[in-house]
Amino acid sequence: MRAAGVILKPWWRAAWLWCLLLVSLPAAAQIEIVDQAGRTVRLAEPARRIIFSEPGDFTMLAMLDENPARRIVAWNRWRLDQHTLNQWRSIDPEAFDRITQMSLDGPQNLNAEALIAHAPDLVVLDHFFGSAKQAVSQLEQAGIPVAILTLEANLRLRHPTEGIEKLAVLIGREERGKEVGAFIRERLDRVARRVARIKAEGGPLPTVLMEPHAGSGPCCMSMGEGRSMGDLVVLAGGRLIGSEIVDGMAGQLSAEYVIASDPAVYIGTGGQHMKARGGLLLGPDVDAATSRASLERVLRRVGLAQTRAVKEKRAHGIWHSGFSIVNLELIATWLHPAEFQDVDPAATLAEIDRRFMAKSLTGTFWTSLAPAKD
Known part of the structure; x- marks a missing residue:
């Protein structure tokens, strides 16, 4: 007499084992920030193909990554002189020469289709360019995350290094971002304390x-x-x-x-x-x-x-x-x-x-x- 039970065919057995494996694996970690415009930005993994709208963002990324050119597929180089570009190029000429050097003088020049053609996994827009709401919408409809961040430390704000620290999270360099932020805030606080004393003393x-x-x-x-x-x-x-x-x-x-x-x-x-x-x-x-x-x-x-x-x-x-x-x-x-x-x-x-x-x-x-x- 055959014992009671369920007999699984080979292909059902394989499917059942695969489901057990999936259940046992931890969920893939998702990177998430709230950008400086209050928008939630999610990435499945650290960004490796970035587009920047602000000319100075290359410099700020260079504080987080020893070879910033490798992470950038397109960049707004508007107003930057050739001498500055040549010095940044010297880090990795081959990677730098692969970057598309755009020249955008305002949000009116932000063409979503041109950006999508570069297949970025993240577009970082300064607040000025973030006002191009139609382009932002088109990028997000194409499945491309957009972060509104000002990376240069804004020393007037309560959180002056918020932008660069949030970018650090998006590229998987969170600890470096915190280190950069602490360095800048320490020196800002020193100036602020002394100026406050000068004012208090009527200087x-x-x-x-x-x-x-x-x-x-x-x-x-x-x-x-x-x-x-x-x-x-x-x-x-x-x-x-x-x-x-x-x-x-x-x-x-x-x-x-x-x-x-x-x-x-x-x-x-x-x-x-x-x-x-x-x-x-x-x-x-x-x-x-x-x-x-x-x-x-x-x-x-x-x-x-x-x-x-x-x-x-x-x-x-x-x-x-x-x-x-x-x-x-x-x-x-x-x-x-x-x-x-x-x-x-x-x-x-x-x-x-x-x-x-x-x-x-x-x-x-x-x-x-x-x-x-x-």
Whole structure:
């Protein structure tokens, strides 16, 4: 007599064993963040084919990954000069040359179909480009995750390194992201504490003219308050002239207004793109003598030459694409040299290079008419 039971045919037995195996396996880990626009972004695995909309995002990825070019399939290189590109290319020329070098000057140029053609597994959009809602919708309908993140540390925010730390999660480098974040916040807190003490003690807040793309025209363009380098002046304990009349990130001041305001400190921003216009030269492959000579030329313009900032040699230049924490330290030392005499922005940049960068940029990234004095 045959014992009672269930007799499984061979193919049923195989299926049954496969189901048991699936049940016993742990569920595949899913990477998930909430981006800076409040949207949930999910990846099945760390991103390896990324598209960036912001020119500076390559630099920020380089703080997280020793070979950023290997993770990027397309990148907005708009406004970046060839000298900067050449230095980043030197990390891995073969991988860099495979990257599609886009030139997008705004969300109106964001073509979803062109991005989809690169088969990315993640598209990272700065808040500015994130306003292209139709393109974002098309990308997500195509199954491509989109993260709205500003990777450069926004020192005005409560969580200034949120963007780069969230990207670190998406590429499987969460611990590195936390390390970068802690490094930046520690130095930001040091500046904030000292500026708070200066204000509490009633110390003077020097007036500052910060001119973007310095020397590109008559005196003088001025930074406004908002999402711009002008806010670093405020964070460093200065008063930004022109901010009461400049609507937006930057605006034109008359030479008469500058002379009447008589700023105590002048800070111009510049880069290699200013060479053809006779402006302030800073950045990769610029030597110190050339940079200083360009600052002197910029300061000879009518309006600036009459200010005490120039007369007292408290005039400086800063690379517009530098690390924001280094720029903040520079500005703080220029505005309050006594209170920040132990702060060394060059040492901060050297530590960034040593701890986080596979390749450090070489060149001149700031210059001064003379050493700052009280």
